[in-house]
Amino acid sequence: MKCILVINADDFGYTGGINATIQCCAAEGVLRNTTLMANGPAFDDAVAIAKANRSLSVGVHLNLTELKPVASPDKVPTLVDETGAMQSSPRGLAAALVSGAVSAGDIRRELLAQVSKIMDCGIVPTHLDSHKHVHVLPPVLEVAIEIARRYSIPWIRNPFEDASAWRLITAVGKNDRRVFLKQYAEANIIKPLQPVFRHFVRRSGLRTPDGFHGLSVTGLWNEKVLSRLVGRLKPGVNEWMVHPGVVDQALKNARTRLLGQREVERDILLSPVWVSLSDRHGFSVRGFGEELS
Template identity: 35%
Template sequence: MRQLALTADDFGISARVNAAVMQAARDGMLTGTSWMAGAPAADDALTVAHELPQLAIGVHLTLVMGRAVLPPRLVPALVDAEGYFPRSPVRQGVRLAASRAGRDQLRVELRAQIERCLAAGHTPRHLDAHLDFQVHPAVFPIVAALAREYRIAAVRVPRDPLRPALVFDRRHAARKLAEAAIFAVLCRRAVAIARAHGLRIADRVYGHHQTGAVDERYLLEVVRNLPEGVSELYCHPGAAAGDDGELAAIVSPRVRAACDDAGIERRHYDG
């Protein structure tokens, strides 16, 4: 059995991204999307998502490069005076590792992000985080506990196979190698925690090493070499300022035909 979930991240970050996600779900192979609660177009995203009940909505928990949904006075260890998280994942990661108050405030903020999705009439199908920050050692136990509390079946653990990313695209090889080494350690721990909490995870997750460049060629490469089991591929339709290669890949008839020819089932990874 080969199963592939195609997920669009950053739903709600802009009207352009929202439109691209909806087009990818209507006309393409998108099975799910990850919604950012504090993003500028977040409310509009959840409103239009009601038009496509088959689209699996998850919460793209935001801890960096975004705005908190709670006021700064309630989460001062996480945000600046305007309510914005740091742009640097390293800075936020060190802060959370060193500060129990920060972790306590993080739990409250992430709970508020999930509650905002529920209040709009959507039951989250999965949790992940902006920049895959959910696998930070101080963060993942909180995410897993919240998933179990809210009966959210799945979490993303970005175990992205390195070889396909290097064979397909040798650009940024040094970055990909460094990321792979770091995330291998983080993901091993996250897998153990997810399983201990009874959460579903994909066997592998494509797109982390190829972020911003999930075009038709890459998607065809993944589909043609997809192993047995449950896989997720995440992408960012609507993020490009010019030609949107990621949206084009998701709606590509060639990619759909390749999936059909290979007998790949397209469905979300939460069940």
């Protein structure tokens, strides 16, 4: 079986600087995939870039934990606060689902509105994932799968990090290792939901990558981490989550902890090191819109 690496840039549509960086990494680097945030402030700009770069596979970055909904707030009342904004964290959303404070119907209406908005712009999504990986929550996963089947979206992110991720700690900068351990622990908190995820996806007939990488090292990427990761890729389809961008005023004003590190990831995606890494380790970089078998 071939070893395929699918590199996906999250947060397309979040800021103009992120959009321009994704465009650059697709035109001049190894990036082949991105996921578009339908309620992102720079959505229209992202759509224009997507239409001008047809070789870039564009998916949907489903969002239930930041910004305002695509649907009218009065149509999704349990998803919004008094300011009209959505839940501020995955944990808050999970707690609201368990308590019944958020209804499955509102989730369905909002996610349908997000996918419909993107498709109405003439973009045919090739894959789905979600901001902060809230599609790991079973009520959200059910809706995401329903939408993917309705619109013939073939791929959905496997949000469970590959078990070998802990080996990357020695490649991370020494000052970043405490953050790595915290993120590694958080990535493993959701592992009990993995059998449920696999069952739902298998039953639906959707495809999901065999391996997923990038959670524990979010914001901590460097070329040593990259080299270590690709050296451990397994046969099959492997997805690597990235967040390239540029630190402009829009990003500084946004509610994100990833600032300068986005520029580090941009530089890695544009680095000439990819040719030697691919030759040495025998993997190929593909897009979700390409043949992945």
